[in-house]
Structures are given as structure tokens and as C-alpha cells.
Amino acid sequence: MSADLVLDGLDKRFPGSPTPALRGFSLTVAAGTCTAVLGPSGSGKSTLLRVIAGLESPDAGAVRIGGTDVADVVAEHRGVGMVFQRSLLFPHLTILDNVAFSDRVSGMNRRAARSRASEYLEMVQLQGFGDRRVGELSGGQEQRVAIARALAAEPSVLLLDEPFSALDPALRSDMHDLLDSVRQAVSPTIVLVTHDRDEAARASDRIALLEHGVLLHEGTVLEAYRRPRNLRAAQIMGGRNEVAGEVRDGNHHSALGSVPVPPQTPAGWGTLVIRQEDVAVLDDSTGSTDAGAIAGVVEAVRVTGARSEIAVRCGDALLHAEAPPTQRCQLGDRVRLMLPTSAVHVVTG
Structure with missing residues (x-):
């Protein structure tokens, strides 16, 4: 048929x-x-x-x-x-x-x-x-x-x-x-x-x-x-994280600092994208220093059903993450964000 x-x-x-x-x-x-x-x-x-x-x-x-x-x-x-x-x-x-x-x-x-x-x-x-x-x-x-x-x-x-x-x-x-x-x-x-x-x-x-x-x-x-x-494809699929920078030596260098990228990522200028649901939000109230974590301050919180959408200011960059209802974040909270290397992607153009 x-x-x-x-x-x-x-x-x-x-x-x-x-x-x-x-x-x-x-x-x-x-x-x-x-x-x-x-x-x-x-x-x-x-x-x-x-x-x-x-x-x-x-x-x-x-x-x-x-x-x-x-x-x-x-x-x-x-x-x-x-x-x-x-x-x-x-x-x-x-x-x-x-x-x-x-x-x-x-x-x-x-x-x-x-x-x-x-x-x-x-x-x-x-x-x-x-x-x-x-x-x-x-x-x-x-x-x-x-x-x-x-x-x-x-x-x-x-x-x-x-x-x-x-x-x-x-x-x-x-x-x-x-x-x-x-x-x-x-x-x-x-x-x-x-x-x-x-x-x-x-x-x-x-x-x-x-x-x-x-x-x-x-x-x-x-x-x-x-x-x-x-x-633009990332945006149509609902992606909210876009950070311009440069890939060199296996890392993306930007306002976020140095973020490891998958091995196949070509060197050169490009925009780091990562799904908001892939960004892990860690409590920073204890002053923990998880390797590779990015420090930031919660700038906005919006509850959407079973999850919360969180905007975190990390220096000159703004990252979006999602958290379960059991993880309560409030405006002004200091948090640390983990970006799993397998979830990081860099696009050019």
C-alpha cells in the first residue's frame, strides 16, 4: 500500500x-x-x-x-x-x-x-x-x-x-x-x-x-x-538557550566561560544551544563547587503545570532551565547550573 x-x-x-x-x-x-x-x-x-x-x-x-x-x-x-x-x-x-x-x-x-x-x-x-x-x-x-x-x-x-x-x-x-x-x-x-x-x-x-x-x-x-x-530550527522546536561564542580545544568559550562540547563539534564561531529541560539546577546555598557547574542568580520563575521554568542570570548570559515542583526556586536565589556535555550542541550561521 x-x-x-x-x-x-x-x-x-x-x-x-x-x-x-x-x-x-x-x-x-x-x-x-x-x-x-x-x-x-x-x-x-x-x-x-x-x-x-x-x-x-x-x-x-x-x-x-x-x-x-x-x-x-x-x-x-x-x-x-x-x-x-x-x-x-x-x-x-x-x-x-x-x-x-x-x-x-x-x-x-x-x-x-x-x-x-x-x-x-x-x-x-x-x-x-x-x-x-x-x-x-x-x-x-x-x-x-x-x-x-x-x-x-x-x-x-x-x-x-x-x-x-x-x-x-x-x-x-x-x-x-x-x-x-x-x-x-x-x-x-x-x-x-x-x-x-x-x-x-x-x-x-x-x-x-x-x-x-x-x-x-x-x-x-x-x-x-x-x-x-x-x-532558527532550534527556536521552532522550542529551544530557549542561545549563547554566542567560539569553539576551540574541545570547549565553547563565551560569557558562560568554558563549556565542554561533544568531540565531533567543529572549531570556529558558533552558538551554543541546549534544551532547557536538559539543564540541571543545583542549590548553591551551601557554597558547593561542583566541577563544571555555572553559578548564577534566579531572575524569573514561572510555574507551568508539573514543572517550573526558571531563568538564571549567569554574568552576561541568561540561561533557561526546568525544574520539578519539589525543587523550589525563588527570585534572587543563588544556584549552579550543570550542562551535560552530551546535551550541548553548537550551531553556526
């Missing part, structure tokens, strides 16, 4: 727009994997999906599915399924007939189409819902039906355009679990567009970061969080 998806040098500009929607965008999604395309509003995410689906034509570049250039293939014959933020179900049809729609359009008789539709409703855990109408479903159930309808067409590539963004957090979590089940059952190639980095990390194998139509970073979820290719 799945196939490799290769996007090669895609350009797209809309008439009257001062900037391109896509600029030299290249990305490969291996068969049976899920890549999340993450970026702020207006970054070109939805345009990218529409180009893959054949709803928009690129000005340059190629879309290849299973090794075939689909430039001259109309949308309905590309083998691409698409699920939008709104389910776009047919209100005049039953749930079963909504899912059976693609088979009926292709000429399959009603009984066979409905039989197959029942299998896909069971896959999305809606067995027994076939006789209901769209107005009888919750938002989460509607999206399950939309996914079942897309899968019933047996697409090589499944495109998801922020399909869970309108759901509450609990329902979104249920939909992520459902997506796991679907992937185990039919292993489709998936491109998931989202502006939620937590969703991207939860639902995908790899993350592609897009801004102003340009691919900033592509890699595993771990790489996106802790080994971003550039400073």
Missing part, C-alpha cells in the same frame, strides 16, 4: 504574493514511515500538501511516488489520500456509505463496497457506527471516519493537514494512538502537517521544519530537538 515519496526542488509562487510559498524544497519520505512537517502559520505547509496531492502545480521541481514522476497525473489518480482539519464528510450519506464512497465511484457494487467500508470502520474503532449520520458524531469520531474513508481508497501516500488541531488534548492523544494502530495495520506512507511540535514528536518518525517555504531541518525527532541544523 505504501510507496516512497520524493520531493525534488519544489518551487511555488502564487500570483500577487511578494514571496514564494515553496523555495527549492526537497524531502524524501521512505515507504511506510511518517514525517511531520512542522512550521509556523504561513510557512507553506498546506501548499506543500496540495502540491503532493496534485491540487496545485509547482512552478519547478518534481514529485515522485514509488519512483514515478506524477507531474502529469491528475489528483484522483495519484494514489494520494488526504485528511483535512475539517472532516468534509457527506452529510446526506450514512457513515458506512461515506467510507465506501471511493469504491462506489470506481465502479464496485454497493454490497462489496460496504463490506470493505466496514473493515475500515473497524480499523478506526467505529464498528457499529455504519448506519449513523454525520450529525450524530463527535468531532473525534468524524475525524476517524475521514481517516477510514481516505484509507479505503488504498492510497500509496496519506496526507494529514492538521487533522487533530480542533480537538481537545485528550481526544488528540486518542487520535495519536489510533494513528499508531493504523500504521501497524496498513503501514501507509504519511506526511503530517502540524504547528504543534509535541504532536510532531509523538506521531512521526522524522520531522521536517519549514519556514517561508524553505526547509530548515530534516531528521529524526531526537535530532530536531537536540541536534538542530541552525538556530
Whole structure:
């Protein structure tokens, strides 16, 4: 059912727009994997999906599915399924007939189409819902039906355009679990567009970061969080620590002093980034001198649910850290920060 998806040098500009929607965008999604395309509003995410689906034509570049250039293939014959933020179900049809729609359009008789539709409703855990109408479903159930309808067409590539963004957090979590089940059952190639980095990390194998139509970073979820290719990628992934300096002799030298960096870090000017959740906060009230710790003063504290976000002034530099609720910090407290070498990363440019 799945196939490799290769996007090669895609350009797209809309008439009257001062900037391109896509600029030299290249990305490969291996068969049976899920890549999340993450970026702020207006970054070109939805345009990218529409180009893959054949709803928009690129000005340059190629879309290849299973090794075939689909430039001259109309949308309905590309083998691409698409699920939008709104389910776009047919209100005049039953749930079963909504899912059976693609088979009926292709000429399959009603009984066979409905039989197959029942299998896909069971896959999305809606067995027994076939006789209901769209107005009888919750938002989460509607999206399950939309996914079942897309899968019933047996697409090589499944495109998801922020399909869970309108759901509450609990329902979104249920939909992520459902997506796991679907992937185990039919292993489709998936491109998931989202502006939620937590969703991207939860639902995908790899993350592609897009801004102003340009691919900033592509890699595993771990790489996106802790080994971003550039400073803007680190910011999009929610990183808050940026300290300019120079790498020499295996250390990053900056306003923080000398901080050890991983062995593969190249020498030269660069910005040290480290996830705030990787920074350990130690009590300095006893005057302890832990080797490698950086002394500072708590400048701000913000409680966010189960954790506290702490801003610490370390000389001319400001570092952000997270601490559990059992570790209470107050404004003006003297603390020491530990930056694990394995969590330190340096980006250039």
C-alpha cells in the first residue's frame, strides 16, 4: 500500500504574493514511515500538501511516488489520500456509505463496497457506527471516519493537514494512538502537517521544519530537538538557550566561560544551544563547587503545570532551565547550573 515519496526542488509562487510559498524544497519520505512537517502559520505547509496531492502545480521541481514522476497525473489518480482539519464528510450519506464512497465511484457494487467500508470502520474503532449520520458524531469520531474513508481508497501516500488541531488534548492523544494502530495495520506512507511540535514528536518518525517555504531541518525527532541544523530550527522546536561564542580545544568559550562540547563539534564561531529541560539546577546555598557547574542568580520563575521554568542570570548570559515542583526556586536565589556535555550542541550561521 505504501510507496516512497520524493520531493525534488519544489518551487511555488502564487500570483500577487511578494514571496514564494515553496523555495527549492526537497524531502524524501521512505515507504511506510511518517514525517511531520512542522512550521509556523504561513510557512507553506498546506501548499506543500496540495502540491503532493496534485491540487496545485509547482512552478519547478518534481514529485515522485514509488519512483514515478506524477507531474502529469491528475489528483484522483495519484494514489494520494488526504485528511483535512475539517472532516468534509457527506452529510446526506450514512457513515458506512461515506467510507465506501471511493469504491462506489470506481465502479464496485454497493454490497462489496460496504463490506470493505466496514473493515475500515473497524480499523478506526467505529464498528457499529455504519448506519449513523454525520450529525450524530463527535468531532473525534468524524475525524476517524475521514481517516477510514481516505484509507479505503488504498492510497500509496496519506496526507494529514492538521487533522487533530480542533480537538481537545485528550481526544488528540486518542487520535495519536489510533494513528499508531493504523500504521501497524496498513503501514501507509504519511506526511503530517502540524504547528504543534509535541504532536510532531509523538506521531512521526522524522520531522521536517519549514519556514517561508524553505526547509530548515530534516531528521529524526531526537535530532530536531537536540541536534538542530541552525538556530532558527532550534527556536521552532522550542529551544530557549542561545549563547554566542567560539569553539576551540574541545570547549565553547563565551560569557558562560568554558563549556565542554561533544568531540565531533567543529572549531570556529558558533552558538551554543541546549534544551532547557536538559539543564540541571543545583542549590548553591551551601557554597558547593561542583566541577563544571555555572553559578548564577534566579531572575524569573514561572510555574507551568508539573514543572517550573526558571531563568538564571549567569554574568552576561541568561540561561533557561526546568525544574520539578519539589525543587523550589525563588527570585534572587543563588544556584549552579550543570550542562551535560552530551546535551550541548553548537550551531553556526
